[in-house]
Amino acid sequence: MALEDELCDVEVRNCRTPVYTWEHTCDTCGGSGTVVSYTGSRKKARRRLATCLACSGLGVVRSASARFIPDPNG
Ligand SMILES: [Zn+2]
Numbered sequence: 581m582a583l584e585d586e587l588c589d590v591e592v593r594n595c596r597t598p599v600y601t602w603e604h605t606c607d608t609c610g611g612s613g614t615v616v617s618y619t620g621s622r623k624k625a626r627r628r629l630a631t632c633l634a635c636s637g638l639g640v641v642r643s644a645s646a647r648f649i650p651d652p653n654g
Pocket of ligand 1: 606607608609610611613614632633634635636637638639640
């Protein structure tokens, strides 16, 4: 990669460096798309499944960066 691209700031300039997007497993629900929530009082807590808000039930979340390519295992 050219030094110009490394120093280019996409916020203020039109860079040749592409913006990388990737999807990774949602940390909140672990990829299932649902989370367990408890309703009711402490003594009579009821366990139910709710759609994960972090990923909208998709199980994956999308991220974008122009600065680095993330480690898929990270
Ligand atoms: Zn999720």
